[in-house]
Amino acid sequence: MILRVLFFIFVYIPIMVVGIPMMFVITRLGLYWHGPVQLFHWAGCKFLGMKVNVIGAPSHDRATLIVSNHISWTDIIAIGSKADVTFVAKSEIAKWPFVGFMASLQRTLYVDRKKRSDAARASKEMGKRMASGGAVLLFAEGQSDLGTHVLPFRSALIGAAQHAMEEAGAGEVLIQPLTIAYTKLQGLPVGRTDRSFIAWIKSKSVKQNIREIMTGGTREVTLAFGTPRPLSSGANRKELAKQTETEVRRMLVALNRGTPLPVAAE
Template sequence: MITWLRIGFVVVALAIVTLALLPFQLVALALDLKIRRHIPRLWHRTACGLLGIRIHVRGQLEKRRPVMLAANHASWKDILVLGAIADVTFIAKSEVASWPVFGPLAKLQKTIFVAREDKRKAGAQVTQIAERLTAGEIVVLFPEGTTSDGNRLLDIKSSLFGAAAAAVPHVPGNIVHVQPVAIAYTRVYGMAMGRYHRPIAAWPGDIELVPHLMGVLKAEAIDVEVSFGETIEFRAGDNRKLLSANVAAQIRRMLLACLRGRDYG
């Protein structure tokens, strides 16, 4: 009974917060005001608090601009977590725009939707990402291209770093700062998270959404560690495959250390 009361409270409270912030965000989007970047952060922080997602940060977010964060991807909760830490904008596959709940929320945050299979749109999409980077926005890329089980990093696609290369000629110093980020879900109910509870943290895609959401709502407390790695300065002529390899190596090292409760420094 208590569990269902909590679920009801979370759903109602989140709906109230969303409706309260919605008019301000719509105006900010219509007028392209900078506050449109800050309002989603407030929403993400509130959502994490209501869901019981406790965020622990290792390292520091890169202060120089432009910066692209390259993170591993286990679940939609990654967006809440990163969105609660900084004013960020996300790159997502075009299908997300039509998803219930997640689609409208992504649009309100001015997410950049990319159709990865449509090569005709590739140039325009890369240009859009480059423009957002040039404007000083923190752009988040999930270079795996899909979600994992949260225990490992899948192969990352170097082609997705094309936006960083496109932005280089248009930014001061002709440098884009690419910072690897590892997101590790480590504890649930205050206990170390084993494989049994992994479906609560991760959403690989073969799990039905509603049961997954119910599991998250029932969990009450989920601890996640976000590790910011060493920033890589990407310049004109630099090799995207080398960039991808460096990013992958850092994320794997940080992710493994967090999951094992070790220091990666």
């Protein structure tokens, strides 16, 4: 814990002091530079005691819809340290102190799930990002989970992305599965009881969850990127959701068990 405090004081704070004003000016000018964002997330991983392993590679410089499982708010820090993506988040996060401000600097797209009209607006923004050749990441379960299994992917989210893609004129779009797995805690395999100190358990408050993660031991998280595939406007969204869900589930089971990753069906 002492090392984390020293890292926060002498590394993390200086990065924020320089990086935050820089990103604020850049975003106000309508520009974007991933370098400072990635550095911030890298420092966040170090501060939280996370070692991030990557299998495969995120799609870069191409219009891509990345669909992933979701375990904790630390998923965003882990992914942000390795990939240049636009996150889609619930609107409540925009109001969180500091977190909402930092998420906005990263061009996070917010959606109010209670309003259909807002979902349509967010979908259009997703389409614009993909049309410009960027990657948009969806936590396709629609909520976080313990990390032992994958909840059903919501086909409506993929369908909305398809529709937005058409409207924005994004021709060749890829869909890429991503599996997030927390595999080790203090160097040992993560057991089911350990996952309550990693995942965002709904029975716990945000403050309690943050405190447990910050005071907990070091953890290893693996990001396994699957093979990108073409996402056509006329593809069956339910079939696509099921295919990517199955691939993410297979990879999660293998990573949790420490066995070789399965080969995706063509």
